[in-house]
Amino acid sequence: MIIYYISLALRSLRSTPILSALMVAAIAVGVGAAMTVLTLNYMMSRNALQHKDNVLYAVQLDSWDPNKANDTANEIPWQLTYQDAQALLRSDIPTRQVAMHRFGFTVEREDSHLRPFVASARVTSRDFFALFDVPFLYGGTWDSAADQAHTQVVVLPKATNDRVFAGENSMGKSITLNGEPFTVVGVIDHWNPAPKVYDLTNSPFADAESLFVPFGLHRQFEIDTWGNDSGWDSGSKSEGYEGFLQSESVWIQYWVELRDGEQKQQYETFLTAYIQGEKAQGRFQRPLKFALSRPSEWLRLNKVLRNDNRVLGWVSLAFLLVCVINGVALLLAKFLRKAPEAGVRRALGASRSALFIQHLIESAAIGVIGGIAGIVVALVGIRTSRHLAMGWIDTVASMDWLMMLAAIGLALFASLLAGFYPAWRISHTNPAIYLKTQ
Amino acid sequence: MLKMHNIRKSFRTDTIETHALRDFSLEVKEGEFVSVTGPSGSGKTTFLNIAGLLEPSTDGQYLLDGEDVSNLNDRQRSHLRNEKIGFIFQGFNLIPDLNLFDNIDVPLRYRGFNAKERRKRIEKVLEQVGLSARARHLPAQLSGGQQQRIAIARALAGEPRFLLADEPTGNLDSLMARQVMELLEFVNEWGTTIVMVTHDPDLARRAQRNIQIVDGQVCDLRPVTEQSDAVSA
Numbered sequence: 001m002i003i004y005y006i007s008l009a010l011r012s013l014r015s016t017p018i019l020s021a022l023m024v025a026a027i028a029v030g031v032g033a034a035m036t037v038l039t040l041n042y043m044m045s046r047n048a049l050q051h052k053d054n055v056l057y058a059v060q061l062d063s064w065d066p067n068k069a070n071d072t073a074n075e076i077p078w079q080l081t082y083q084d085a086q087a088l089l090r091s092d093i094p095t096r097q098v099a100m101h102r103f104g105f106t107v108e109r110e111d112s113h114l115r116p117f118v119a120s121a122r123v124t125s126r127d128f129f130a131l132f133d134v135p136f137l138y139g140g141t142w143d144s145a146a147d148q149a150h151t152q153v154v155v156l157p158k159a160t161n162d163r164v165f166a167g168e169n170s171m172g173k174s175i176t177l178n179g180e181p182f183t184v185v186g187v188i189d190h191w192n193p194a195p196k197v198y199d200l201t202n203s204p205f206a207d208a209e210s211l212f213v214p215f216g217l218h219r220q221f222e223i224d225t226w227g228n229d230s231g232w233d234s235g236s237k238s239e240g241y242e243g244f245l246q247s248e249s250v251w252i253q254y255w256v257e258l259r260d261g262e263q264k265q266q267y268e269t270f271l272t273a274y275i276q277g278e279k280a281q282g283r284f285q286r287p288l289k290f291a292l293s294r295p296s297e298w299l300r301l302n303k304v305l306r307n308d309n310r311v312l313g314w315v316s317l318a319f320l321l322v323c324v325i326n327g328v329a330l331l332l333a334k335f336l337r338k339a340p341e342a343g344v345r346r347a348l349g350a351s352r353s354a355l356f357i358q359h360l361i362e363s364a365a366i367g368v369i370g371g372i373a374g375i376v377v378a379l380v381g382i383r384t385s386r387h388l389a390m391g392w393i394d395t396v397a398s399m400d401w402l403m404m405l406a407a408i409g410l411a412l413f414a415s416l417l418a419g420f421y422p423a424w425r426i427s428h429t430n431p432a433i434y435l436k437t438q
Numbered sequence: 439m440l441k442m443h444n445i446r447k448s449f450r451t452d453t454i455e456t457h458a459l460r461d462f463s464l465e466v467k468e469g470e471f472v473s474v475t476g477p478s479g480s481g482k483t484t485f486l487n488i489a490g491l492l493e494p495s496t497d498g499q500y501l502l503d504g505e506d507v508s509n510l511n512d513r514q515r516s517h518l519r520n521e522k523i524g525f526i527f528q529g530f531n532l533i534p535d536l537n538l539f540d541n542i543d544v545p546l547r548y549r550g551f552n553a554k555e556r557r558k559r560i561e562k563v564l565e566q567v568g569l570s571a572r573a574r575h576l577p578a579q580l581s582g583g584q585q586q587r588i589a590i591a592r593a594l595a596g597e598p599r600f601l602l603a604d605e606p607t608g609n610l611d612s613l614m615a616r617q618v619m620e621l622l623e624f625v626n627e628w629g630t631t632i633v634m635v636t637h638d639p640d641l642a643r644r645a646q647r648n649i650q651i652v653d654g655q656v657c658d659l660r661p662v663t664e665q666s667d668a669v670s671a
Contacts, residue, residue: 004547015535344531347492349520349548351513432487435527
């Protein structure tokens, strides 16, 4: 019978094309608007490091102003000072650890027609790639000496390799960064975590960096940061670049991989001892405080999905409800117009429940068509949002299959909600009235 | 086949209660062809709706084919209506969006027959009413007489034991009316019980028995042959 009801539904939709189009449009606009917001919220609230959520930790140390707590959710600076990062790198407790920050270089290639361009870079220790499961197309990370010595090597993402070397295996080839030659040691395959969990301080929804260079290059290139470097002890920054490196400015993101609770406990003991040692030397004057946050906690602490987005999600659902109420009125008009036919069907043996199901399936058919149209509306909405955000939400402004299915599901639910009362009304009309007067 | 005892049907508004049928008792035997006449507003259609299980009575007992149907729920009444009762209406009541084949298919769908069985029955009744060649036409493409023949075909497709006809020739010219009446008589000869509401005294006389309803009550149950001019609406 379901197939029969579906065929009746499609026939009914064809018989009243304008009314049907209005209902589909009401559902499509409501679902499209809701799915635009819900998709962005869903994509923003994803955890790209979910598979390593129980072993990765973002490290925070409270080296902040003794007179004023830092203005973060847990009152500990998001980032570390350079000197603390260097000290932590010396620990052999974590399975892997990475100190890093964002920077940028001018990229050139000798003997090439490539026009110089500015590219964002991640200055990082070598464990970055293994710690965040970055896939390599060619080669691999640099050796550990490069994180301490000045070794001019670079890892290129596939997109940069395509641009600079036309996609060929560039291992061992040279690329010029800020006028200095760098040797390519690895090319990574497509990798673009969204949100960019490893660095939420620099636009969590922007693309991953275009270059990766070793953490040992700071002094040679006087690398500072393309990001936040706030500090509370402004005095030391005036002592030149070395002063900056030794200052209380926080600008280094730090992650560790700890395989189990025991290792985590060891590392916490190590951090406690480190802070106590620094306290003895006059630093870390606030009460001893540090934090190790899993990626999921890190996303929550950083409020990647802001309250505004949540409110917007509810507003979009309220708009969908308005569309559903419109759908109720349109469906009621459509179904009551067909009351004589319902009367005939009752006379021929249809029960009230059979008529109810038949009309509910007609509502569902409108929902499915409205859902498909809603996906198109949502794709347009997401594309527009992406355009308006000018690159800030590029990695999350897309709709995956799950959200497309969710759009159909939402449209189905909305249409069934809209169709429930009209279907009930038509199934409970007195058939005798229409049989005599039709 | 049909036995009603002290049936009462009343409609109530806030201030007034109207009795459409009261102390209505009637028996129709299997294989009978009964005509029902009476003035407008006498309760003929209400009787037909109750007999066809489209409306429940307010009070009284109704036995259909020996089964007390007074207290059945909607699903049971619908099942019984589909299985045992065929309807023929004055306005034909064909579904305009469905072609003739699909119109006849409607009651068979609710009966749960498989596609092969439905096709067999539809082709058979279409042949019986002489409209096999028009199976894929829409009702609007047929004359009134042809539409009524399709309505009869639809009523017969489920092989009901009881046919309820409400002014079946009311919208037809005399030639068409005669053809439809002959078809009903043919159906009755094959054993189907028919109750036909009509205003036409000539048609009423062609039934084996005429029942007159006045003010919601049966007032004449004699066979047609014993009635003289009583059969007049």
